[in-house]
Amino acid sequence: MTALDAPAVPGGAAAMSPRVPRGRGGLVAAAVLVVLAAAPLFLAPFATTTLTRILVFALFAVSLDLLVGVTGLPSLGHAAYFGAGAYAAGWVSINVTAAAPVPLLVGAAVGAVAAALTGWITVRTGGVFFLMLTLAIGEMVQQVANTWEGVTGGANGLTGVPSVRVAGAPLANPGFLYWYVLAVFVIGFVLVWLVARSPFGAALRGIRDNEPRMRAVGYPTALYKYGVFVVAGGVAGLAGSLLVAQQRLVTPADLGFLTASFALLAVIIGGAGSLWGACIGAALVILVRDALGPSLDGHGTLVLGAVFVLVVYLLPRGAAGLQLWRRRGSS
Known part of the structure; x- marks a missing residue:
């Protein structure tokens, strides 16, 4: 049985597709986009640069959420594809051309290829083994960059x-x-949102919730996980190309464990499985680390750790668990 011939996901695609706001939610999204577009007209250059970094990191966190929240694959090595895309885009900008969209396409392609080369073995594991294997891959890629x-x-x-x-x-x-x-960022976010909302995304949620059952009804789960691993790597590479466009340099730290852990922290704070929640988490991480960190005598990571503990205890579903957009009493 092929992936195209596989039966419908138990409970239907709608049962496992992410809940999104209807009607009013579209208006809220449009209003947020308008505010973001107008922000540079009212912000100082430093604040505009900080907001730019937030968008870059938010796209990276959204790509990771496709693995962690949608598929149930917690990764500590996703920064490898983020950094690979950044290095590729930077090298092309220096040696070939800096004209868009060439660096963007190269960064996304390199991120996807790197994920394809490492993902075939990685996705055949699970749980702690998957977590540790991705960590090892990230450390090896950082060593190559060094x-x-x-x-x-x-x-x-x-x-x-x-x-x-x-x-x-x-x-x-x-x-x-x-x-x-x-x-x-908008293009990348919409791409991930479409993947998460598609029948393919519904199957990924089925794998997250009960992979043995999905295999039993005929789904090639390893192939599905490999596919989403490559897609997430490509989007991470796209975010990496934005990083090098913003800061105009790339260092081995950009693909190391600390960067990967910050992205995972952003996903957890925002709420795994919620794409807009990952953006909120990314904004909090960048604000504390980059904007408030210098005024905290370098203790920004300590504050992030405290926020993480509070979220785990008070908001198990992250910021998305607040569901501010949903009317009370709605199902």
Whole structure:
């Protein structure tokens, strides 16, 4: 039996598809998008740059949530594909062209290929074994970035990346760069949302909830997990290409354990399985780490740890568990 011939997911696609706001939710999403688009008109350059970093990290967290929340595959090595996409986009910008969308496409392709090369074995494990295997892959990729000086710049990182160019003009202005990142973020978010809402996404939720049952009714679960692993790697690579466009350098730390753990923390704080929740978690992580961290004498990670403990105890479903958009009494 092939994946196309597989029977419907038990309970139907609607039973396992993520709950999303209807009617009013679309208006809220449009209003949020309008506010985000207008933000550079009212914010100082530093605040605009911080918001740009939030969008980059939010897209990275959304790609991880496709694994963690939708499929039930907690990964500690997802930053490997994020960093691989960043390095690839940076190298292409330096040696070939910085004209969009070339670095974007290269970053996404490299992230997907890296995930395809490592995912075939990884997805055949589960639980703690999957977690540790992804961690090992992330550490190996970081070691490659540290030692392959001719391509990655070694421990010093890949520097001298030129500004991304749109229609021949470099996006050196923080506001113009922000709008560029926002446009790509929206495209990436919609792509992940469509995957999560599709019959393929419904099958992934079935695998998350009861993989033995899904296998019993004929689903090739390893193939489904491999497919979503590659898609998530591609979106992470896309986010990595935005990272290098924003900070114009890439270092081995960008694909290391700390970056991966921050992304997983953002997903948990926001609520695993909720794409917009992952964005909220990413915003909190970047604000505490980058904006408030210097004023906290470098104790930003300590604050994030305290927030994580509070969320685990008070909001087991994360920020998305508040479900502020849903009317009381609705099912």
